[in-house]
Amino acid sequence: MMKKTILLSLLTTFTIAGHADEGMWMLTDLKQQNAAVMYDMGLDISIDDVYSPDNISLKDAVVHFGGGCTGEVISAEGLVLTNHHCGYGYIQQHSSVEHDYLTDGFWAMTREQELPCEGLTITFIDKILDVTNYVKEQLKKDEDPEGLNYLSPSYLSKVAARFAKKEKIKTDEFTVLELKPFYGANKYYLFVKTVYKDIRMVGAPPSSIGKFGADTDNWMWPRHCGDFSMFRIYADKNGKPANYSATNVPLKVKKHIAINLKGVKEGDFTFVMGFPGRNWRYMISDEVEERMQTTNFMRDTIRGVRLRVLGEEMAKDAKTRIQYAAKYASSANYWKNAIGMNEGLVKLKVLDKKKEQQEHLLEYGRETGNNSYKEAFDAIRSIVAKRRNAVYHQQAIYEALMLGTEFYKVPDTDALRNAIEANDKKAIKEETENLKEAYKKFYNKDYNPEVDRKVSKQLIALYAKLIPAEQRISIFKQINENFGGNTDAFVDACFNKSIFRSQAALDAFLQNPDIKTLREDLMVQYSKSVKDGYNATSNAMKAETDEYNLAHKTWVAGMLELKAKNGTPVYPDANSTLRLTYGKIGSYEPADGMEYLYYTTLKGVMEKEDPDNPEFVVPAKLKELYEKKDFGPYAMPDGRMPICFATGTDNTGGNSGSPVFNSKGELIGTGFDRNYEGLTGDIAYNPQLQRAACVDIRYTLFIIDKFAGAGHLIDEMTIIK
Known part of the structure; x- marks a missing residue:
C-alpha cells in the first residue's frame, strides 16, 4: 500500500495524458522520469531489473x-x-x-x-x-x-x-x-x-x-x-x-532473457529496448517541408527507378538474384518509408501541428522576456531557405550517383599516380599491390558489371533530368563535349574502356602503369567528379550548417525548458544509442469503418498465398503443419497459430530486432517494423495510429521447432509456459 501511495503521488508530476507511450527514453533517466508511469501502466518488476548502473539487469x-x-x-x-x-x-x-x-x-x-x-x-x-x-x-x-x-x-x-x-x-x-x-x-x-x-x-x-x-x-x-x-x-x-x-x-553470457509462451492480449503493457537510429522530433515546420521536398522526394523518385531495373535483372537468373538480394532489400526499405512518410505528413496535417508547437515556445519566450528562442527560430527558417537548392542537389548526387551507380566506388588511384610522378619504384610496386587488393573488394562476388551498367544508364540520365545543366557535376562537361550529351554512350564507354572494367584489364595496365591512362580513365574521372560534387554541395552550405547547429541547440534548449515548466518528461532524438520505449498492445482504426486487430495468425498466410508471386509463396511444409494444426505448445488458447502482434511503443529504424518484453521483463516478441500510418513518427509521434509490428515469439519458436526441426536450439533457452 505504501508503494502504491508513493507512486500515485508521483503521477501528478508526470501527466499520463501527455502520451506516456511516446518517447525513446535514456535508461539512466528511467527512475527519475518514467518509473511512476511505467508502474501505473503495468510494469511488474523493479526498474533496477530493467536497468541498473551497478548490477546485472x-x-x-x-x-x-x-x-x-x-x-x-x-x-x-x-x-x-x-x-x-x-x-x-x-x-x-x-x-x-x-x-x-x-x-x-x-x-x-x-x-x-x-x-x-x-x-x-x-x-x-x-x-x-x-x-x-x-x-x-x-x-x-x-x-x-x-x-x-x-x-x-x-x-x-x-x-x-x-x-x-x-x-x-x-x-x-x-x-x-x-x-x-x-x-x-x-x-x-x-x-x-x-x-x-x-x-x-x-x-x-x-x-x-x-x-x-x-x-x-x-x-x-x-x-x-x-x-x-x-x-x-x-x-x-x-x-x-x-x-x-x-x-x-x-560466450558464457552474464545475462540472457527468459521467454514467455503465454501470449499477449489487448491492453497488455510492453516495453522495448534497442538502438533506434535517427528521428527529428524537434524540427520546425520549415524543416519538415525541406525533408519532404528533398530527402523523401529523391528517395521516392530515384530508388523507384533503381529498384525496377534491379528487379528485372534479378528475375532473370538465380545468381543475380542472390548477388543483389541484400542491395535490393536495403534500397527498397526506405524507398517505401519515404513515400509513406510524405503521405502521412500531409494526411495528418503535421505541418500545422509543428506550427502550433513552435508558436507555444515563441509565446513562452515572449512571456519570459527571452528573445533567444525567436532569434533561433528566425535563424533556422532563414538557413533552411538558403540551403534548399544545395540540399536538393546533394540528395540527388547521393541517391542517384553514390548509392545507385556502383562503379562510383572504384578504387582511388591518386596514391599510384603520385608514386609514378615521383618515379618512386618502391612506392609504385607497393601502390600497385594496394590497388589490386582494393579492386578485389570492389569487384567482389556480389558485383555484376552488366547490372551496374544498366542501372547506371537509368540513374545518370535521371540525375540530368532532376538537376539543371549549369549545376550538374563536372563530368557532364565531358559527357556533353565527347558524347554529345548522351549519358548512355558515356556509361558504355566507362564499362568498355576503363582499366577497372575487368580483372584482366587492370592486370594489363598494372604491368606498366602510366599517368596518362589514369588521368583519362572515365571511371576514375566519374568517381572523382561525384565525390567533388558531393563535397561542393556540403561546402556550399557549410556556413548555414554551422549556424544551424548553434540555432538548433538554442531551440532544443527552449523546448526542454518549456516541457520542464509543464512537468513533461523529455527524451532526446534517436542517435543509435541504447533506449527504452513502452506502450500497450492495441488494435487501431486507420480510417473510418476500418479496424486492424492487434494480432495475426497463420490463417492469414494461407489467405495471402500466391504461388505465382514470389513475395507470397508459402513453403509446402508450412502448409502441411497448418492443415494438420500441428502447432505444438506454441498455439493460442483457441488453437490458432499466432504470427505477429502490434504494440504502441515508439520505435524507429535501428529498433529492428529489438526485444519486446512483457510486464515481467520476459521476451514475448521481436520488433521488426512500423505500420504505414505511423511513418510520420520519425518527425511527429501519433499515439492513435503509430504501432510497432512484432514477431510473436511463439511463431519464432514454432518455426525453429516444428518447421526446421531444430529443437536443440529450443533446449538451450529458458522458456516459461
Missing part, C-alpha cells in the same frame, strides 16, 4: 547487432535473436546457387555447422555515464571555445579518451568508448562498450517465411512474416572477445 542482454540493428541474448551460451532482415546480408554472404540459404533457409544442427560471418560485430553496453559537466569544462578550455567542437565526433573522441584516462577506464580493440551529444548538444553521455567480432550464423528461415509479403507488406499492418534469424557470439577460451579462430568457444 535486462540491459545486459540487449546488444547492438552489426551497428544498424538490435539483438537480444536468449541463451546462456551466447545465442542471439534478431530480425531476418538484419541478418539478411550475412545470410546472403553465405548463399550461392548451390547453397541458396535465402530461398531454403539455414539451420546449424551442431555447433560445428555454425557459419562465421566476416565483418559482423555484436556490441554490449557496459556503462552509460552522464559526462555533461566534464565535456563542458573541456569545451571551455578549447582553443576555439566559440567553435563547433561541441558536435565534432573527432573532438569528442579525444575528450572521451581524456575522461577514460582520468577515470582509469582501460580500452583496447574490443573495449571502446563512444561519446555523443544529446538534446542538441545540451547534454553528453559516454558509452563504454564491449565488441565481439567472432559471430556465427546459427539459423534463418527461408525468405518465404522471413520476408513473407516482401515489398508489398513492408511498413504495413497486418503482417504475416517470421522476420527473425539467429546468431551466436564466440569468445576465446577465457571468455574474452577475440577475432575469429576455430578454437574460440560460445
